[in-house]
Amino acid sequence: MLHKFVLPLLLAALLSPAFAKEAVPAAADPAAEARLMTLASELRCLVCQNQTIADSNADLAVDLRNEIREKIESGMSDAEIKDFMVARYGDFVLYRPPLKNTTLFLWVGPFLLLAVGGGILYFTLRQRRQRAAEPELSRDEQALAESLLQTDQTKETT
């Protein structure tokens, strides 16, 4: 069961960067090219916003891949290249935006929602359990109810 579903997914995940690589002309240095693809897959293509620069074949994405390739060749670090992109296109270009005041809700929001949901679930369940544990009628009430029922029955049968 697990293998049936998880294995193909894992394979697909492993293969997809390889497919993306095919769209790029082979560079002389495969290590630099691998670095380019890891970098480019963390950067958003602004023309087709739901694709990375690695996946997209938009003109701008091709230009930016070339730009990154040259920057790698000139010896810039990954962080420097990312800074170059952010300085021109803003944080939006990063698929993993940095933790800032403006992005705090983006990072913390899901956990906050999870905590709120979990809290609601916990209290609802506790309330329900308490209600189930409560004896529905006290002994006196039970006796009263039974006597009432019996009188009712005797009334009806007569």
Add this chain to the structure above:
Amino acid sequence: MKARFLIPLAIFIAMLVFLGVGLKLDPREVPSPLIGKPAPAFSLQTLDTPPRALSSAEMRGQVWLLNVWASWCSGCREEHPVLVELSKTRAVPIYGLDYKDQPDDARRLLNGLGNPYVASVSDLDGRTGIEFGVYGVPETFVIDKAGIIRHKQTGPITPEIWRDTILPLVKKLNAA
């Protein structure tokens, strides 16, 4: 007890508000980090015949618009007549950055539809475009006397955008 039934309604209304606001937002309009920063320097060949080199340093001391355009871009054709009208008012000099275009195609367009630009420079490989963070033509930058980018318009300038946003800003920057 009655208030309980209002909870789903409240959630529904809150979602409606969020979705409504979301509809009004344009995800293509990415705020430029270059606003308030010096415009990237460039020195490129103009589209004039014969071409001459134009450097961004020449625009120092005046408020100017940099309009990124191309003959292959349909939004630019839509915007072109507006720019031609604006250039007649002489409110602000418009310079063009002809982005990843064939200079011959660009010249043909300007000859046919009118030339709103004081000068248009040719960005053949799109490098200058990348420096300006261009991701979709047309884009227009308002640049002040000190060479600082004050505003970026992504997408065609309409007469409304000109009247409500760009012209007041140009006036303010000219007065400064």
